[in-house]
Amino acid sequence: MNRGVRMVLFAASGVMLFGILLWGLRGLPPLGHYHGPYGDVLNSVAVYERHATDVVSAVNFDYRGFDTLGEEFILFISVIGCTLLLRRQKGEGQGEGGSKDEDESSDRRAPSPSDATKVITIGLVGPLIVFGLYIVSHGQLTPGGGFQGGVILATAPLLVYLGGDFKTFQKIISHTLVELAEAGGALAYVAIGFAGYVIGQAFLKNVVPLGETGNITSSGTIILISLATGLEVAGGFVLLLHAFLEQTLETLGGQK
Amino acid sequence: MSFLPYFVAAWLFLAGLYGIITSRNFVHLIICLAVLQSSTYVLLLSIGYKWGGVPPVFAGAAVGTPAVDPVVQALMLTDIVVEATVVALLLSLAVQLHKHTRTLNPDDLEALEG
8 A cells, every 4th residue: 555545544543543542531530549449459358368468469370360371371372483483494594604614704703792791791690690589589578570580580691691692691591491491380380270179179279378478488379370480481581582692693694 | 630641541552553554664563563552551550540559569568558459560560571572473573574575664565475
């Protein structure tokens, strides 16, 4: 379609859509006047019912745990799709234009990172992993949980890549181990869900003893699911990083 | 004033849609899709907001303190992470497209090729 015609069509329908959207949004309660009931009910009962002080995590991994399971599998499938699309295909990689001596020609090789970059990035890896584990394991107490902590954990190998090179990155991440972490995290979530059936309760019922509020072991299955999610998200994001970095380096190696 | 966040949400939605429709590059198009989607964040978080409400974390505050809605926040935080992986999936499609057709402009893709 011609660009001009497309713009005219968009202008007409866009104005209409904007008007209808605003008209519909006008019916919502004004900002700051939220009157529940779900949020208020959860805020008042979650701490007593689940012994979790972070109600957002309690909602995510317990009250609407089944939805989160679905969302987690969207993540899982996207990562699988990504690695599948970016896999090494016939005629790529070693054979195509990227022979050894060409790759090492001075004009194409990426400059080695400066010493300052190396020191800072490698020095940050340790604290970052500790911080990620802290965020994952305290999800039921303070803001955090598997999703946020998993992403933080996944950036640690990326820092190694920034400070070193792709070879080092590949060396420190064992591909099989990362894949196992991703799949194991997803499996553990489902397995915790089935634990409810085992003792004759509903799927994803919080069956583990709730512990003492404010303790790291409190909140029963919430913290367990949070740990499983952390494992899956961290594994998934490392797989994504690996797939894209490998692809980029191949394209750079294969092109003039 | 109390309507402003809803207006911003609708505006972001339209801005993202405009970007998608006029895009000349698939990477740009995917980012526009992310912009469009972020309008839902603004919308849902403003629905759950409460004047003077504390975050729905009762580690410091006592239970019973007025707090904002935790349900929409839980929706947002899973969606942000899931969206990142979906964007990665779309970007890898763009990578494949560029490999096969040597173009990223949607307008250059006229006929289906086997």
